[in-house]
Amino acid sequence: MLIGELSRRTGVSTRLLRYYEEQGLLAAGRDPNGYRRYGDGSVVTVRKIRVLLEAGLSTEVIRQVLPCTKDDGPEFDWCSGIRDILDRELAVIDDRIEGLQRNRGAIAGFLTRPGEH
DNA sequence: TTTCTTACA
């Protein structure tokens, strides 16, 4: 199928589909006229990419993790060092949460202080 | 009409 059909079947814009390819997430063949040609598997690949993206993973992490996903559900077939990569992601998220909690505490403090208005 | 690349908002 061409990019337009893949776009309709996945709900992802052609712009993004080309971007995914540029990021090494989605493979595409080429027709003699230069048009990208996709196989049926591309539909599930795009769905997996979306799930992973919604988990907040960067395209770089997805590139490493995608080849180790199972055909059906987006999730994994624990090969290579996927666990380490994902564990590291969890750690950076925890760090962000800590920082946000500090921000929250500071702002909440401003609100509990009697205003001079 | 659809797709392609490049580039700007």
Add this chain to the structure above:
DNA sequence: TGTAAGTA
């Protein structure tokens, strides 16, 4: 990401 331009 959307969109414009100029093609094939």
